[in-house]
Every structure is written in C-alpha cells, then in structure tokens.
Amino acid sequence: MTKTPSAADAGKRAAALAALDDVQSGMRLGLGTGSTADWFVRLLGEACGAGRFRDVVGVPTSLRTGELAERSGLRLTTLDDAGWLDLTVDGADEVDPELNLIKGGGGALLQEKIVACASDRMIVIADASKSVDVLGAFPLPVEIVPFGWETTKALVEAVLADADVSGRETALRLARDTPFITDGGHMILDLRLGRIGAPRRLASELVAIPGVIDTGLFLGVADAAIFGREDGGTERRDAPKA
Numbered sequence: 402m403t404k405t406p407s408a409a410d411a412g413k414r415a416a417a418l419a420a421l422d423d424v425q426s427g428m429r430l431g432l433g434t435g436s437t438a439d440w441f442v443r444l445l446g447e448a449c450g451a452g453r454f455r456d457v458v459g460v461p462t463s464l465r466t467g468e469l470a471e472r473s474g475l476r477l478t479t480l481d482d483a484g485w486l487d488l489t490v491d492g493a494d495e496v497d498p499e500l501n502l503i504k505g506g507g508g509a510l511l512q513e514k515i516v517a518c519a520s521d522r523m524i525v526i527a528d529a530s531k532s533v534d535v536l537g538a539f540p541l542p543v544e545i546v547p548f549g550w551e552t553t554k555a556l557v558e559a560v561l562a563d564a565d566v567s568g569r570e571t572a573l574r575l576a577r578d579t580p581f582i583t584d585g586g587h588m589i590l591d592l593r594l595g596r597i598g599a600p601r602r603l604a605s606e607l608v609a610i611p612g613v614i615d616t617g618l619f620l621g622v623a624d625a626a627i628f629g630r631e632d633g634g635t636e637r638r639d640a641p642k643a
C-alpha cells in the first residue's frame with residue numbers, strides 16, 4: 402500500500418505517477434535515489450503487483466533504493482548483468498530550461514550518472530520548485546576520493562577562483578559530525594556557488610582534478626522532465642534537440 406503524500410510531497414508523487422506512462426512490460430529500468438525517486442519505486446512496485454507491467458527489472462542507484470525496491474516487490478539486477486537500460490527515472494535538485502541538472506543532494510550522484518548514461522532515455526521527476534532559470538542556488542555536490550581530500554578541496558577552490566559563479570564557499574559534507582561517505586566509499590564537497598554561469602566549463606575543470614571523481618552537474622543527460630504540482634497536475638518538458 403502506497404503511503405499517503407503530505408501536501409509538500411504531493412507534487413513529487415504526481416510526477417512519479419506520470420512517469421509510469423513511459424514504462425512498458427519487459428523494460429530494464431534505472432531506479433534513481435531520493436524522496437521523489439522513492440515515490441516512483443513504490444508506485445512501480447504497485448503497478449507491477451497489479452499486473453500493469455510484466456517482466457520489468459530494475460537497477461537501483463543506491464543501497465537505499467535497492468532496499469526500498471525489494472520491499473516494493475520489484476525484481477532487481479545489476480548494471481553489469483543488464484548491460485544496458487531502456488529507461489532511467491530519477492529526481493533532481495535543480496533543473497534548468499535545457500534540462501541540465503544538479504543532482505547529488507542525497508549523495509548518490511556517481512551511481513546515478515553511471516546508470517542514467519547507460520540508458521536509452523532518462524526522465525527526471527520533480528516537484529515544480531526544482532525548476533530554475535539558472536543552476537547554482539542548490540549547493541553543487543562534488544564526489545572526491547578520501548585520500549588527500551584537503552588538497553583536493555584546495556584545488557577545487559583554485560578552480561572556483563576563476564569560475565563564472567557568484568559564490569565560492571566549499572564544505573565537506575558531514576553526517577552526524579563525521580564525513581558523509583557515499584555507497585562507493587567516497588566523500589562529498591558541497592559548493593555554494595549561487596549561480597553557475599558556465600556549467601560545462603566548470604564541470605570539465607573540476608573533473609580534471611585527480612582527486613575529483615565527478616560532479617552533480619548532469620549536462621545533456623536528461624531527455625525529459627516531469628514537474629508535479631501539489632494539486633496533482635503535471636507539466637512535461639522535453640530536452641532541446643541536440
């Protein structure tokens with residue numbers, strides 16, 4: 402039984418429900434992470450249980466999503482066993498008009514990006530508040546290797562000194578006063594940038610730092626976004642043609 406949404410997450414549920422229209426029997430699905438992706442996993446589990454879809458298999462992007470998917474009755478596999486996916490459905494922290502994204506608020510950005518980029522299509526589901534004109538108000542997560550992390554942080558700050566951004570504060574993400582560790586055993590730096598004027602340049606300069614694994618900038622990855630409103634309505638946007 403799906404839990405009843407509060408007014409605050411009714412938009413997330415509406416977007417997740419609408420994304421079920423993109424699912425077909427037999428699909429190999431990437432399952433995102435976060436409160437919005439959780440709605441999709443629960444609703445997908447219910448839809449499969451009710452016989453709407455047959456032979457759907459999911460690849461979870463985090464331990465958390467994997468556990469929820471199992472509890473929801475979904476059949477799971479690994480990305481390596483699936484090889485390639487038909488569709489990934491995932492949330493986002495910010496979505497710009499070209500459907501460039503900031504992701505990683507929940508710390509799952511690396512596995513989310515690997516899975517999304519191994520899919521024919523990626524659909525973002527989000528409540529309407531995630532739609533922004535310019536990326537950057539949400540702190541940009543950057544996944545880094547624990548070894549030498551303070552040196553990596555200094556190199557990130559050196560990149561930011563010349564970047565087209567309006568803030569430059571960096572912080573190691575903590576969980577109960579100790580460094581937050583991702584499912585892959587890495588740390589996260591959160592960059593408070595305010596506004597990211599040139600996301601492609603910033604992403605390439607950050608990933609050129611040896612201790613940086615990836616950033617939460619998903620540029621040109623999403624094919625469509627579904628924004629849900631509290632009243633249950635949705636708006637769908639397709640990415641501009643390349």
Ligand SMILES: O=C[C@H](O)[C@H](O)[C@H](O)COP(=O)(O)O
Nearest residue numbers: 435436437505506507508509
């Ligand atoms: O690492 C977490 C993911 O990128 C989430 O998809 C993102 O933070 C959005 O989460 P939520 O749906 O909870 O707002």
